[in-house]
Amino acid sequence: MKKIYTCFACGFPIAFEETEVPAACPGCGAPKSQFLEEPWCGSIDKRRIHVDPPAVDPNRDPFDISFHPAKDFVPQKGDGRIRRWVMGYKKGQAQEIRSFYEDIFGWDIIDVEGSDAENPMMYCATGPGTPDWEPRVCSFGYGFLVPVDENSDAPAPSFVIEVKSIDETVKKAKECGGKLIKDRFQVIGDDYAVIEDTEGNKYYLWELPNTVPDYCIHGVSNTGAQ
Amino acid sequence: MAEKTMYPHPNREPKKFTAKSLHGRTRLMVVSYKELRRFMNFCINVFGWDMIETPEAASGVPAGDPHPGLLVATGPAQYDYEGVTPGHMNLFVHWAPEEIEKIGAFMEIDMEVPLEESIQKMLDHGAKLILDKSKSVLAKPLDDSKQSWQPHAVIDDPAGNFLYLWKCPSSRTWDELETEYDIV
Numbered sequence: 001m002k003k004i005y006t007c008f009a010c011g012f013p014i015a016f017e018e019t020e021v022p023a024a025c026p027g028c029g030a031p032k033s034q035f036l037e038e039p040w041c042g043s044i045d046k047r048r049i050h051v052d053p054p055a056v057d058p059n060r061d062p063f064d065i066s067f068h069p070a071k072d073f074v075p076q077k078g079d080g081r082i083r084r085w086v087m088g089y090k091k092g093q094a095q096e097i098r099s100f101y102e103d104i105f106g107w108d109i110i111d112v113e114g115s116d117a118e119n120p121m122m123y124c125a126t127g128p129g130t131p132d133w134e135p136r137v138c139s140f141g142y143g144f145l146v147p148v149d150e151n152s153d154a155p156a157p158s159f160v161i162e163v164k165s166i167d168e169t170v171k172k173a174k175e176c177g178g179k180l181i182k183d184r185f186q187v188i189g190d191d192y193a194v195i196e197d198t199e200g201n202k203y204y205l206w207e208l209p210n211t212v213p214d215y216c217i218h219g220v221s222n223t224g225a226q
Numbered sequence: 227m228a229e230k231t232m233y234p235h236p237n238r239e240p241k242k243f244t245a246k247s248l249h250g251r252t253r254l255m256v257v258s259y260k261e262l263r264r265f266m267n268f269c270i271n272v273f274g275w276d277m278i279e280t281p282e283a284a285s286g287v288p289a290g291d292p293h294p295g296l297l298v299a300t301g302p303a304q305y306d307y308e309g310v311t312p313g314h315m316n317l318f319v320h321w322a323p324e325e326i327e328k329i330g331a332f333m334e335i336d337m338e339v340p341l342e343e344s345i346q347k348m349l350d351h352g353a354k355l356i357l358d359k360s361k362s363v364l365a366k367p368l369d370d371s372k373q374s375w376q377p378h379a380v381i382d383d384p385a386g387n388f389l390y391l392w393k394c395p396s397s398r399t400w401d402e403l404e405t406e407y408d409i410v
Contacts, residue, residue, distance in 0.1 A: 010305050014397040016373075026283035026375045026397070027306045045399040053305035062270045063263070065279040065296065070303035073274075080273035081301040081314035085252055085331050089385035097385050100351050105250030105333070108241040113232045123233035126333075127251040128408045129240035133233060139309035139316070139404035140251040143331070145385075157329045157387050159255045159315070161273065161300070172272045177264065188234055197272075198264045200326040201257050215311040220302060 004047045005035040010067060011051035015044045028067040077216045081162045083206060085143030088156030091119045097145055098122065112144070113188060119147035153182045154194060155202040166193045166207045173197070242408040247336055248394070253404075254332035255315055256364075256377075256390045258322035262293065265319075275300050275317075278307060284375040285320065293321035308404050318377075318390070320363060327362050330388035332377065337394040341370035341378055344393070352384035364390055373397070 005021060006013045012027025024031055036049050056069050073080075089097040101107045101124065110133075111120040122145040123133065130136045146156050163169040170180050173195045181202055182194035191207040229237050259265035269275040277298040282288055285295030297307040298317035304310045318332050335344045345355060345368060356365045356379075365380045373395040381389040398405065 012306060013399060022283060024282060026281055029279065029281035029289050044397065045401050062276065063266055065277055065294065067278050069305050070299035070307060071276040073299070073302045076274050080275060082255055082317070083314060085255060085315070087385070087387040093385060096352065100384050104347055104351055106243070107250060110231045110233050110236060113235065125240035127248070128243045128406065131239045133236055133240055135312045137404060137406045138312045140253045141315040143252060159329065169272060176268045176271050178268060178272065198268045199259045201329060213311070213313065215302060220311055
């Protein structure tokens with residue numbers, strides 16, 4: 001018999017036949033003994049059992065990776081957010097890569113001002129957006145398709161991390177075993193740099209010292225899906 | 227002649243994404259690590275990120291393994307480490323037993339279309355299906371036979387970028403914050 005199971009530990013709901021219930025919650029890994037069950041009512045969104053997620057513990061050990069709700073990010077004022085992805089393409093391949101993502105994935109792709117008309121840097125909307133081309137729904141991002149030069153120190157693929165200060169972030173990165181790969185440079189009026197983490201992953205830093213996201217002014221409750 | 231739409235000063239809004247689908251959204255970024263504690267130290271102390279062990283259902287790695295997957299919040303997050311405010315992506319992290327793997331986008335594909343059909347369209351447009359686990363430990367043969375929260379396929383796009391594709395199981399309720407789409 002099909003039932004709806006809601007995890008008491010995290011609140012994640014799933015619907016399964018009784019014989020096929022997973023041994024652990026897909027949302028938090030809690031054992032199935034933590035599942036609250038109710039009859040299947042034709043649709044998972046008509047379920048009647050809803051579980052409040054656990055409260056955030058501000059004194060938690062940050063190296064403890066057992067399930068816990070994420071910390072309160074409001075005090076960081078946007079510092080550390082991954083804002084864009086970056087993928088590369090070979091020069092001469094712009095139309096091919098543009099049509100791949102437009103035709104298969106339905107993206108809306110525009111060129112970046114000042115880039116080469118034949119081999120442009122392209123900006124890609126991958127889902128619902130605001131009038132100024134920022135994602136307007138949570139949990140996904142927009143990004144850039146960039147023409148790749150052999151031997152470039154600007155990595156693609158990678159992603160772009162918003163920081164309040166490139167200098168401060170580079171200093172902390174070096175103290176933690178990272179490296180500065182490409183010092184401060186400008187793209188369409190903003191400052192960027194490239195660092196490498198301890199594992200060899202390269203990231204762009206995007207300095208936005210005066211930009212404070214709305215959620216930092218009007219804090220959101222950061223747990224609970226709806 | 228119409229003025230060309232350019233970033234960052236576009237003369238129009240982005241298109242409306244009206245389908246009840248998250249197909250094509252770049253939902254997370256995928257990175258790999260060699261040494262867990264060293265990687266975590268960098269993430270926590272440089273960027274202030276928060277993280278949990280990825281549940282086995284999503285990583286395929288048993289709970290408590292010395293080389294766990296990680297779900298990393300880089301900004302405000304829901305209980306399940308989906309973002310809670312628009313504008314940022316979180317991380318899906320896994321251990322790389324050999325070399326560090328290519329960073330790539332964790333993309334959602336249509337949950338109502340058979341996996342093989344979605345992948346075939348990509349192959350017809352010049353992509354390649356990665357099956358070699360030395361290129362990515364997440365690479366695997368296609369299997370659409372059961373509910374899975376793990377990445378379903380690793381694709382090499384026509385330019386050589388890795389896409390980590392995920393088809394959402396039927397557990398989606400469509401009242402999750404991240405499932406909103408455009409209404410015309």
